[in-house]
Amino acid sequence: MAEPLLKIAGLTKHFGGIVATDDLTLDVLQGEIHAVIGPNGAGKTTLIAQLSGMLKPDAGSVIFDGTDITNLKPPARSMLGLARSFQITSIFRDFSALDNVILAIQAHSGHSFRFWRSAREDPALREPAREVLEQVGLGERADIISGNLAHGEQRQLEIAMTLATKPKLLLLDEPMAGMGAEDSQRMTEFLAKLKGKYTMLLIEHDMDAVFRLADRITVLVYGRAIATGEPSEIRANKEVRNAYLGEDEAA
Helix, strand or coil, X not given: CCCCCEEEEEEEEEECCEEEEEEEEEEECCCCEEEEECCCCCCHHHHHHHHHCCCCCCEXXXXXXXXXXXCCCHHHHHHHCEEEECCCCCCCCCCEHHHHHHHHHHHHCCCCHHXXXXXXXXXXXXXXXXXXXXXCCCHHHCCCXXXXXXXXXXXXXXXXXXXXXXXXEEEEECCCCCCCHHHHHHHHHHHHXXXXXXXXXXXXXXHHHHXXXXXXXXXXXXXXXXXXXXXXXXXXXXXXXXXXXXXCCCC
């Protein structure tokens, strides 16, 4: 069996007397969508912050594609192929959709923004950026100012910016956050088209989306994984139903 792309072992994070991540161990296999769910205070956001390098764990390790990244800063993790989207859309609202993707490519390449005027006309940046926008269904919206895009389109643009960096693993932090039912359905269909092409760790509260998209699901409660398995196994797990699936929860 191939080594997991991401291996998390004994990950622990305290905030004072609160244990946000409690000796957490899980792995993400190459090509899968691995969803992480759990009730309020389960530690999902803390987990993503530690994986992206925004927070340093108190104990444990994070191995990504064979490299120990536990103590690496976010830019170093990005260069290794780890890309994160945020709960709150993170785009340059005054720039066009195309310019946003060009900026993502330029930043990932380590080029200075001082040369932005010439960079936005560079075919070596523009053509890959247009290809990514086509991939996410925004090809015809490339020249629209991103602040004028619909909320769902802005979330797609943010994911396009992560895809432009050619990631090995996408950390998707609540991609349906703030969406109505129709936009959530469109985002689910969009992510379904990416399934198998990209490895994803998905944090999401929309259970319909989770059970449609995920190959495996890990359930967190108070920072500890109480179950990991295929969607059918998670649905049938009594402890999971008692802890989470039978309850409505806010983000």
